[in-house]
Structure formats: C-alpha cells, structure tokens
Amino acid sequence: MATLFSRIAAGEIPSYKVAETDRYFAFLDINPVQPGHVLVIPKNETDYIFDIEDDEYAGLQLFAKKVARALRRAVPCRKVGVAVIGLEVPHAHIHLVPMSKEGDLDFTKKTTLPDAEMKSIADAIAAEFAKEV
Numbered sequence: 001m002a003t004l005f006s007r008i009a010a011g012e013i014p015s016y017k018v019a020e021t022d023r024y025f026a027f028l029d030i031n032p033v034q035p036g037h038v039l040v041i042p043k044n045e046t047d048y049i050f051d052i053e054d055d056e057y058a059g060l061q062l063f064a065k066k067v068a069r070a071l072r073r074a075v076p077c078r079k080v081g082v083a084v085i086g087l088e089v090p091h092a093h094i095h096l097v098p099m100s101k102e103g104d105l106d107f108t109k110k111t112t113l114p115d116a117e118m119k120s121i122a123d124a125i126a127a128e129f130a131k132e133v
Contacts (some may be wrong), residue, residue: 005091017124036075049092070128
C-alpha cells in the first residue's frame with residue numbers, strides 16, 4: 001500500500017506543492033513549526049533515509065538544497081534549518097524550516113495556517129524554485 005507521501009506526490013491527496021522533479025517532490029507541511037515549513041521526499045518509497053541508494057540520496061540532498069535556497073528567498077528568515085526525523089510517516093523525508101533563531105526549529109510547537117496563507121507561501125516558494133532550475 002502506498003504511503004501517505006506517495007499518495008500526495010501522485011496527486012491523490014491535495015497538497016501545497018512547492019517543487020517537483022521526476023524523482024523528488026516538495027510540499028508544505030500542513031502542521032508547520034514555522035510558516036514555510038517544507039517536506040522534501042524521494043518519490044521512490046523508502047522508510048529510512050539512510051537506506052536510500054547513494055545516487056538517489058545525493059540527488060535528494062541536491063534537490064533539498066535548491067528548495068531551501070528558494071525557501072530562503074520566499075520566506076523571511078536568517079537561515080533554513082534542516083531535520084530528518086522519520087518517525088511519523090514511513091517514507092523518508094527532509095524537513096526544511098525557515099529560522100531566525102534556534103527556537104524556531106521546535107517540533108513540539110506545530111501550528112496551522114489559513115488555506116490562503118498556505119497557498120500564498122507555496123506559490124512564492126514555487127516561483128523562487130523555478131529560478132533554481
């Protein structure tokens with residue numbers, strides 16, 4: 001059975017997509033720790049990130065780097081924090097979180113944002129990502 005993230009990448013479940021290639025997909029977390037919190041996934045289902053084949057792992061990191069650069073330009077922040085946790089969804093993923101201070105990367109402080117704000121943020125990141133490609 002396909003993971004939640006595979007179903008999102010396939011378009012079966014709506015998402016706030018910010019970037020996509022034939023191998024990778026990035027979308028806004030629906031319960032962000034900060035506005036602009038992005039999840040980056042390989043389309044190939046693998047539960048544990050360090051079980052990903054080397055070439056796919058390297059590609060995922062390079063894709064995440066491009067998404068992070070776009071995110072930093074689109075959402076006001078000093079830096080983009082990176083985290084790999086992998087306990088909630090059995091599909092490897094990277095969290096990219098806009099940060100201005102260390103406390104901004106606190107996964108115990110999730111929130112929700114209005115649909116219009118999520119769409120606006122996703123569109124802004126997607127527009128910046130288009131400049132990366």
